[in-house]
Amino acid sequence: MKKFLIPLALFLGLVVFLAIGLQRDPREIPSPLVGKPAPDFKLVQLDRDDPLSPKDLRGKVWLLNVWATWCVSCREEHPVLVAFAPRMQVPIVGLNYKEIQPQDEAAKLPPAVKLQVARERSQAWLKKHGNPYTTSVMDMDGRTGIAYGVYGVPETYVIDAEGIIRYKRVGVVTPQVMNETILPLIEKLRPKT
């Protein structure tokens, strides 16, 4: 009798492992950048030509949110950012990631015109969906995205006053993630005055 219980126990063990495996999101990969200085960039802003750099935000806790108008999941996330932005009281910098995709008609335009098209599109999108961003920077060629290890837009980073990345989220930020992770983390990191 006992002998028959062994395969059953093995099978149940396997089921438990598989069940745990199914619950996990294969896209959620711990970022090696957490705990490291935020990679530098110098990118033109959405509404202004003067570039923004992470250095300009030293001394502040801030959020970097990777977005684009072509990104479908961003539409799901956007209302959450809009709703939480006033409550967070930290700058939210949007990284507009590769607004003009290679298959896009506008991809063939000269860089200056391409930037103009990207800006107009992004501004119209923010007007329609609301603008939670303090400012957005334009990552036209996706280089800054690579520096930050972006592989699934939207992505969100929490960066502390010393410019160290403290948290990275790949995928949509839900109200739950905001309440349970991001808001408490911001409170913890906020420099005491």
Place this chain on the structure above:
Amino acid sequence: MTRWLRALTLGGVLGWAGLAPAWAQAPMPANRVASATPATPATTANASRPREAVPLAEDPVLEARLIEIAQELRCMVCQNESLASSHAELAEDLRREVRELMKEGKTNDEVRDFLVERYGDFVLYRPGVKPLTWVLWFGPFLLLLLALTVLARLLRARRQASPPPALTEAQRERAQSLLKD
């Protein structure tokens, strides 16, 4: 019983030894896609049609190196494809990035480190051996060892089990008569 088992094992080992080198040299699918020279000479009809994934063969040596590295790297978007074979946009961007790093004279290891710094060990199809990956590297051998131990024990138990009781004279006679029919 034991003889054909031995023959089977020997055949398997020889077959493996014969096949393995050919296997290692066989072009991977990605290699075929991105190879600079087509395996068969292009006919005129073929030449006019754009071939899939025409490589940027400004520098064939560099491209070969790119493919060599990229085959061992995971595309983060479609996670079961290599960076060499993926058509995802990020993979294209990363190939561009790797190409530029190589032009700057970075070694293969430096290129790999560049990607690991950003995306973690997960980009490596062959992650380094370190405490975190011990289970990954040695786990299968441990399981094999475990299975062999269990097998050896089972076999020994079976051998030590008492032989079936001898037949009585009456039973033997009955068997004989049954066999005669």
